[in-house]
Amino acid sequence: VIDTSRLVARCSVHTLPQPCSHCATLATTVAKAAALAKDKRDMEAKMAKLKKTIADMDYGLHVHLKANGATVVWGKAKDLLDAQTAELQDEIQQTRRELERMERHVKDDIEPVLGTLQEQNQRGYCKGLGKRMTLRAVASGDPQQGEE
Secondary structure, eight states, X not given: OXXXXXXXXXXXXXXXXXXXXXXXXXXXHHHHHHHXXXXXXXXXXXXXXXXXXXXHHHHHHHHHHXXXXXXXXXXXXXXXXXXXXXXXXXXXXXXXXXXXXXXXXXXXXXXXXXXXXXXXXHHTOOOOOOTTOOHHHHHHTOTTTTOO
């Protein structure tokens, strides 16, 4: 009589002994990709708000210049008007720089990593758990738990 019972529980996808390290690492990379996608969505929402803020500031500057452009102002009143205009323009420039910084961050830091992770997840590629990380830590969802 041949014993055909399983000796150990096996992964249904890879037929590796449970817990399957490939499935565990693939789950962590999928979680990383989901977190990066959420960060990207959050950054895009912030960028949309900044674009609206810039448009509002531009309109405010236009109204300020239009309201005060028709009158001839001299002395301290002119200096005050010029200071207000310069302050509005500086605020607009700072907001534009912040928007450009956020766009660069999304384009250079988030999108390439996210694209690579998504491509690797579609192919089922994973590098492994890494040093000092156990399957127990991966299963619990805390990557710091397995490190010492």
